Amino acid sequence: MAELIGGYKRTKLCGEFRNFDIDSKVVCMGFVAKYRNLGNLIFIDVRDRSGIVQVSFDDSTPSEIFEKATKLRNEYVVCVSGVVRSRGSNINKNLPTGDIEIIATDLKILNEAEVTPFVISDDAKVGDVTRLKYRYLDLRRPSLQNILMTRSKITKITRDYLDYKGFLDIETPFLGKSTPEGARDYLVPSRIHPGEFYALPQSPQLFKQLLMIAGFDRYYQIARCFRDEDLRANRQPEFSQIDLEMSYVEKDQDVMEIAEGLICEIFNQCLGMDLKVGTFRKIPYAEAMENYGSDKPDTRFDLKIKDLSNLVKNCDFSVFANCIKEGGSVRGINAKGLATLTRKQIDALGEFVKGYGVKGLAWAALKPEGITSSFAKFMTEEQMSEIYNAMDAKQGDLLLIIADKTKLVLDTLGGLRCHVADTYNLYDKSQYDFLWVTDFPLLEYDEEEKRYVAVHHPFTSVKAEDIPLLDTDPGKARANAYDFVINGQEAGGGSIRIHNVKMQEKMFAMLGMSEEDIKNRFGFFVDAFKYGAPPHGGLAFGLDRLVMLVTGTDNIKDVIAFPKVQNASCLMSEAPSPVDDIQLKELFLEINKPQD
């Protein structure tokens, strides 16, 4: 049976004891992380979120306390009072508290524990399903504890920085209006308004712009957002963003400066880096696509894409020549130093690119003993030498070339360069690479819907110099939009917004929305712009992604206390679940399940 704490107060957290505590009378509380009974000597490790400390029960321990200690088991919750002693020659150098131990003089067993379904250890091999079912136990692992502590630190740094910069923390509603555009909304049926629904926010976009119109000048919020999409790996139905908006800005740079300041604070404080505002690289979208085949390029490694189309358009290799003739392009990357790859390894790269839908991979390995290549035999020596030149190919390099429709070629090579760099360790994975991608296109043509859709969202402004393009060649108009990319992952993005009501209406119209449509979905929003809207812009960082990047995990579930799995369910609470008929009746709903 559990005992009371009985007035004991913790001296400090377990992981905080050090040499200078020696001879002090102390109290620690926590979980038993390890238990060793040597007969006349019992050692336990006591664990809390700060780490572990060793507690010993020996012949100096009162006998009834020693007797109590023999009943301890892993994960029992204990309160130990005792005296700190040097471990002498038995120092554990792997442990911050390894110089000392606590010799127990009193022990309270605050709670017992059944044998846990798995050992609480970062080394334990346990399946994801079991871990997530017993999430409260998995969260006891030091690595997850540290990640969530870092997450808390990051949100605190964020709030301190934005508060200092004059941003107000303002909460926006969760029960909003459904304005489907892009992702699917989570709906919430109304009981008071039969047949009507709220929608959970996909982002606080409209509200934060309304706050600018309301004159709050600078707003931020760490906002939960919801998207009912089919989950891919590293997506969650609910996710958090650091959302901010500011008035009286008109250039990308105005917002980027604030965002860079935040990134510096987070990375410098959490990782001891020395980032500085104003030093982040900016790559225009077109250049990112051309060089890296991606709007979120990973530039920790070079592997730039080179356009070979002009060099090979008249060659005898029909795959290349025909591709160019049909309006496609031939591009490649130089995998520096990888000429030593085996045929099997190169074939695997061929399989990889087929996943993107291209027909195949042309390659040339510049080995010391001569060139091995899938296509060189169709080329003249001059053509090959032009290719080498264009790709800066030296002995030892492996050239990987693809011929297809340009968009597909870029996309594939964008993926291939990351795959090759990852597989063959072409870069230092502990390094960070930060950059802005700017000058995104405003619109892109959706072949399926036969209309333009917004690349960012319909509230993004067009670059002043590109306004005329809206009437002549809308697909070419560039937006005042910017994404922040860390290690090839989109960490955030934003834009300078439209603040002119006529321009906003024009934008909606360009997206194919009828006047009635606009009125129904965004009527109140468009109205708001009529009464004096300051120029404004903003940005949102994906908090989950940032925490992943800072803590170096590639599993989004690691950074969320109670995550959902791919089918959007919680294995611990078993949400979602059926509800009582009376609850449905009150909501005027009937379920119409699909036939099996």
Added chain:
Amino acid sequence: MAELIGGYKRTKLCGEFRNFDIDSKVVCMGFVAKYRNLGNLIFIDVRDRSGIVQVSFDDSTPSEIFEKATKLRNEYVVCVSGVVRSRGSNINKNLPTGDIEIIATDLKILNEAEVTPFVISDDAKVGDVTRLKYRYLDLRRPSLQNILMTRSKITKITRDYLDYKGFLDIETPFLGKSTPEGARDYLVPSRIHPGEFYALPQSPQLFKQLLMIAGFDRYYQIARCFRDEDLRANRQPEFSQIDLEMSYVEKDQDVMEIAEGLICEIFNQCLGMDLKVGTFRKIPYAEAMENYGSDKPDTRFDLKIKDLSNLVKNCDFSVFANCIKEGGSVRGINAKGLATLTRKQIDALGEFVKGYGVKGLAWAALKPEGITSSFAKFMTEEQMSEIYNAMDAKQGDLLLIIADKTKLVLDTLGGLRCHVADTYNLYDKSQYDFLWVTDFPLLEYDEEEKRYVAVHHPFTSVKAEDIPLLDTDPGKARANAYDFVINGQEAGGGSIRIHNVKMQEKMFAMLGMSEEDIKNRFGFFVDAFKYGAPPHGGLAFGLDRLVMLVTGTDNIKDVIAFPKVQNASCLMSEAPSPVDDIQLKELFLEINKPQD
């Protein structure tokens, strides 16, 4: 047409200009709050969230700029460049910036504005419906701007304090499991699991306790919570709470100390008060009920309830005597100095108490010229003098007495004392009164459901010394539960939780839950307690209520940027609203509207 900012940067916010800015070249931006054209002189007030500054266009202003200024109207958004000048003898003492004005040298009209549906002013008489429809305009009012800025300050203070005290900011899920107990859940249909639902959290109660079991030690979150209840005034379907939980506590005091520290920080920093931890009064629940007829007594005024039952049980006034005979009680309050109330005013108090369901109000006014009373004629002089004595009645006082069932008497007098104090200004309304109500009963018997229900919630622990009562007289057992009351309003509350799995199961059973019920609704939660749960407790403050108290508003809509009205709809966005059939189909839902 709107102009660009053109590279101007704000010198500071409008309300921040002072004497020491005189002769400086400055830039301000904001909304035109007032426009006066005197022919050769134009004055405008420029407003932002910090206040207003006067801008003048005079004969020193370039003529094309002066010309542009003639086009300004209220709520236009402007950027003004100019020089700060003393107003000389035309100082406006009511304005922090009243010593100076800005003589414009340049003006950019950043956006125009149609005539707003109401004047942006705290004095404008405008109906609530219009205000809420144009919430983004109403929010421009200085009073609402200040309230939301104070709210942002309060959340910052809260986070700083709790971070300093070692609490981790951990986010818990919004898409949870429906475990109906108490209020109605908002449900969210699942698309991936046909016929199943998530529930939006009524509070993060289960999750925060699981975080303690997971070893995070101290948790906090400013958490949005949801209750689908019929809204009363000052209730919102979504509301925010400062939610915290801490491990290794076992006495109320352990949590109360942290909570008091937070209250001190908030009130001292926001209102310049000098509150100190450990100085807050504690009133046990039973005493609060007995003296104030309320578990959240307003003690800014005395008006204590006195029990007169013993004094009047044998009197000739049958209303009193019969009431006691039937097991009820006779109690009253002494409305000090209100003997001068007219008969009409006293009758109004009689009407007021009838609203509670009592039959009437007995009263006695101790006027200088003699006693006027509704019941004195039935009493002996000795009986009356005993009553005066018990109620500390002096000349000039008005005694208000009620005879009925005890619970109803207390409830009614609890309401009456507040009503009288409010109506006749018996206290300083600018004063703050803080107190704890402790020792709440653990359970109360629900006559309708014929079972015990938890007064706080089923996770609250019973006082150690009252554990035996659970088996003998559960209604008498007191909980380790505490509410924090400010000015007669419940500002927060919490408890030391059950951490023993057997006790938790016993509690569920006492609430009439079957084993299957427990397993279905709280199975994962009960399981968690088996693997080592530290003793823990916590508390939540109602953030909206706190902000109301600090800013002195009695309208909850004032402290929420985008509030809902009583029927849970948003007059601005018109949420909730009908959705597309395709959205419903994807959720396997059909609407079954009530017949008109």
